[in-house]
Amino acid sequence: MLIKKSADIRYSEVTPKALYLNRRKFLAGIPAAFLGARELLSPSARARAGTKLPELAKSPFSTSEKENTFNDVTHYNNYYEFGTEKDQPAEYAKNFKTSPWTVSVEGAVAKPRKYSLDDLMHVAPLEERIYRHRCVEGWSIVVPWAGYSLSALLKQVEPTPKAKFVAFQTYYDLGQMPRAKYAGIELPYVEGLRIDEAMHPLTMLTLGMYGETLPPQDGAPVRLTVPWKYGFKSAKSLVKIRLVDKQPPSTWNITNAHEYGFYSNVNPAVDHPRWSQATERRLGELRRRPTLPFNGYADQVASLYTGMDLRKFY
Amino acid sequence: MLRSRWTKIALFLACLAPFARLLWRYHTDNLTPNPIEFITHFTGDWAIRFVVATLAITPVRKLLHLPDLIRFRRMLGLFAFFYASLHFATWFALDKGFDMHEILGDFTKRRFIFAGLVAYLCMVPLAITSTKGWIRRLGGRRWQFLHRLVYFTGVAAVIHYYWLVKSDIRLPLLYGSLVAILLAYRGVIALWPRRAPTVS
Numbered sequence: 001m002l003i004k005k006s007a008d009i010r011y012s013e014v015t016p017k018a019l020y021l022n023r024r025k026f027l028a029g030i031p032a033a034f035l036g037a038r039e040l041l042s043p044s045a046r047a048r049a050g051t052k053l054p055e056l057a058k059s060p061f062s063t064s065e066k067e068n069t070f071n072d073v074t075h076y077n078n079y080y081e082f083g084t085e086k087d088q089p090a091e092y093a094k095n096f097k098t099s100p101w102t103v104s105v106e107g108a109v110a111k112p113r114k115y116s117l118d119d120l121m122h123v124a125p126l127e128e129r130i131y132r133h134r135c136v137e138g139w140s141i142v143v144p145w146a147g148y149s150l151s152a153l154l155k156q157v158e159p160t161p162k163a164k165f166v167a168f169q170t171y172y173d174l175g176q177m178p179r180a181k182y183a184g185i186e187l188p189y190v191e192g193l194r195i196d197e198a199m200h201p202l203t204m205l206t207l208g209m210y211g212e213t214l215p216p217q218d219g220a221p222v223r224l225t226v227p228w229k230y231g232f233k234s235a236k237s238l239v240k241i242r243l244v245d246k247q248p249p250s251t252w253n254i255t256n257a258h259e260y261g262f263y264s265n266v267n268p269a270v271d272h273p274r275w276s277q278a279t280e281r282r283l284g285e286l287r288r289r290p291t292l293p294f295n296g297y298a299d300q301v302a303s304l305y306t307g308m309d310l311r312k313f314y
Numbered sequence: 315m316l317r318s319r320w321t322k323i324a325l326f327l328a329c330l331a332p333f334a335r336l337l338w339r340y341h342t343d344n345l346t347p348n349p350i351e352f353i354t355h356f357t358g359d360w361a362i363r364f365v366v367a368t369l370a371i372t373p374v375r376k377l378l379h380l381p382d383l384i385r386f387r388r389m390l391g392l393f394a395f396f397y398a399s400l401h402f403a404t405w406f407a408l409d410k411g412f413d414m415h416e417i418l419g420d421f422t423k424r425r426f427i428f429a430g431l432v433a434y435l436c437m438v439p440l441a442i443t444s445t446k447g448w449i450r451r452l453g454g455r456r457w458q459f460l461h462r463l464v465y466f467t468g469v470a471a472v473i474h475y476y477w478l479v480k481s482d483i484r485l486p487l488l489y490g491s492l493v494a495i496l497l498a499y500r501g502v503i504a505l506w507p508r509r510a511p512t513v514s
Contacts, residue, residue, distance in 0.1 A: 286350075
């Protein structure tokens, strides 16, 4: 067994002291105290930890809101290929093989290229960006992602004028994902962005979180993070990025077009047909909080949608 | 064995086991990162299971010639009501925080919540009139007629579940098939009196 120096201790192995102390204050504020000290779960209950990433640059895009715990973000996942219950991906993705890995960037580009994971690590300096993440189901988390703007990658392959949209495809293999047959959605999972959305600096190609490489249940080894859209737009475990001239299909829109649109910008004014989107529950909090337009990123992204009826293009 | 007092006590404790498990998970801080959602789903799952179990008593006792099973029907029904009440209260108090504006909005705008409400409201008079005194006051026939409301609970509960899941419909379909079979049995019996199907 490797014995590590204490300086090498990984984020997933420790409970930050501030969090630990904070917990008391936090609990005291809850009348019925339905929440517990989840941070204190035994180490064996944690996901397998990733590899520590090198020094990450700070990002001006980061929120100062309190991060969720590593345990929350790794034990409450929507990753239907690994089970449709929130606690299943942590279990069923445990042995997901993410090496070797290739992401093919192709389509309407001058220089199509297959990227290895190592290539991707060196496209641009890795930054830590603490983003809000809002699920279409009405819960939210704050996660310190590690990665860089997707635009850095797209610029390398030089999109041609025909590139109006970007189509993403994620890994799919029933052998590694036996529970995918119960997912009830068409797989492989596909997603898409308009080219200006994909080139927006907030849109992130994400290779890690909490200073480590991504755990499998959070989309290892490389995923998309689009913080102003509902979480399902941020496709996990990417294998193909294709620049195209027409709006590409997206999995939840195929599944139920009435409920999930192509744009899926976080919008408290447009309800999901089955539930309100006006509020959300931040994991770890008892009371619901109001949902912000574009998940609080309106200043940066609202201009992308000038003149569009966001009720129609939900 | 079915007539023993101890069987009834054992069943009572078994029916309480899920609740005990929930308390234990709370005690050990093991309610998942989203405790309110977890409690909602946990209590909802057990409510629908008990509804199905209650509906199963009559067909099973007739098909298997176990008339004594009737001794447990009220208990199962009341446990269905117990878990459904926890389910309802979790949504009402913990999830919605008694926000009447949101709650009333949900009743009218969200069909799955409306179906759940129907399922629950149908159980209320049944729980109230579940005592011997009420059977006497209403008279057996009227009491029995009233208690057919449980069929609506079964159907509405399945619809509630089916309408709320996103894509994985295996469990709603399972409960839906069970309720369908149990109600179809009654339909067959009602249409062909005295010629009840036998087990063979």
